[in-house]
Amino acid sequence: MKRALVIMLILCLLPIAVFARGVQESSTDGVTVVNVWTRNRHDKDLMVNQVELFNKTVGKEKGIEIKYQIYGDDFIDIYTIAFQSGSGPDIMNLDESIAEGVNKGVIQSLTSFDNEGWVDSFPFDVDINNVTSYKNEVYSIPQFAFTMRMVYNKDLFAASGLDPEKPPRTYEDVVRYAKIITEQSGGRKFGVALPFKWGAGYWAWAGTYTIGGGFGRREFDYKNGEFDFSVLKPYAEMVKQLRDVNSLFPGAEGLDNDTARAQFAEGNVGMMFAVSWDVAVFNDQFPVKIAMGITEVPVPEATGFKYKSELVSEGEWWLGSGIPASKKDAVWEVYTWLNSDEIVTLKYEAAKNIPVNPTIAARANKPDVMGFAEFSEVKNNTVYPVVPSVNVEGDTYDILFYKAVTGQFSIDEAVRRSNQAYNAALQRAIADKEIDINDFKIPDFSPALAK
DSSP, rough: OOHHHHHHHHHHHHHHHHHHHHHHHHHSSSEEEEEEEOOTTTTTTHHHHHHHHHHHHHHHHHTEEEEEEOOOOHHHHHHHHHTTTTTTOSEEEEEEEEEEEHHHHHOSTTTTTTTTTOGGSSOOOOOOOTTTTTTTOOOOOOOOOEEEEEEEEEEHHHHTTTOSSSSOOOOOHHHHHHHHHHHTTSSSSSSEEGGGGTTHHHEEETGGGGTTTSSSSEEEEETTEEEEEGGHHHHHHHHHHHHHHHOOOOOOOGHHHHHEEEEEEEEHHEEEEEEEHHHHHHIIOOOOOEEEEEEEBBOOOTTOSOOOOOOOEOOOOOOOOOOGGGGGGHHHHHHHHTSSSSHHHHHHHHHOEEEEOOOHHSSSHHHHHHHHTHHOTTTTOOOOOOOOOOOOSSOOHHHHHHHTTTSSSOOHHHHHOOOOOOHHHHHHHHHHSOOGGGGTTTOOOOOOBBO
8 A cells, every 4th residue: 555655756857857858868059968877875965066057068069958856765766667668767776686776677888888997997897797797798887895883872872871882883772772772761862763665675784784793794695606594583583573572663664764864863763773874964955953973883783793794885877768869979078977087076075975995985084973984894894706697586684574573474584585585586597597597606705804
């Protein structure tokens, strides 16, 4: 019912997008409009200003106008329906795996646009199989790296009788601290905010991407070349305990990430899982009114913090499908500008993102912004081997684990169903020669130890 309502609302908005698409293809004033859709709110102020500057300078000179549209946590539904109706963007962020994006027909490779070897000009590897490239074609440039941390409210810790200089180290700490915070406030403040409405985004950025410190891997067993979601079980058990003892900010099922971050910034939440882009959010979008602490993501007490956590690098901008030939030059002009050293440097200096390109960090001004140092310190982070992207029949793991933590079946059952669904999809992909398991299986895999 909830998803149906979301889709109805999206359909109401689509005529606007259709109109914009029409302007792109038959402009009367000789200006080609390039639609750029994003779900990035953390760099809104910077990018809106840069787009305006582009339109007044390079765009005016070359007859190009960027229409820059920012969406929320329903972004995947918005662009999926837009492409189904023939009104998708020219350039976009992708809120699903590259395999899903290709198979749904919402993105296209850079090959037919790059006539001058631009993709090969970067001083770092842009061809990351199943991340930025798929079936030997590059679809996006991995411009930024992301780290995960836990942020916590030092003021609320102190008011609850907790030591603000001793943040949670384990899942058990999180549950215990959250219960104390909620009880000590008389139910006016809450231990943890979990934005379940974010869906797959939540279960990735606050879930599978964060568990490496305890297990040294994500949901894929590199040694055996198969999916094994048992590593997510302790995290899911923590989430269920938080929910069962009423320590979550109310309405977690309908809580989106912006609302969760706003509540934390206001001082109503004790702890949150956060990503490096949240530095900009808590400085600009929702400036924190509290003393904010930042610590490594907690791990299960049974494992301890043994391994380096994951440093995530993904494609930032993707070309939408169905771009007419008459617009290719204009779209490519905008795409290369979005990926230019100029824009990447501006984002780094404003503490919006951590650049992958080492030369940018070396020559740019280092950001002096609250929280950036803690998120950009990567001595206990490392890039993990790639997890294969597969097309699952039925519920994906995020839906299965959500159902488990809300009591629809056990967490063990979520693990079993996820393993079954993902390994079946993996075997289909291997049989169809869509995946070579040797690209992912690492028999002698040994995770990097934490320092």
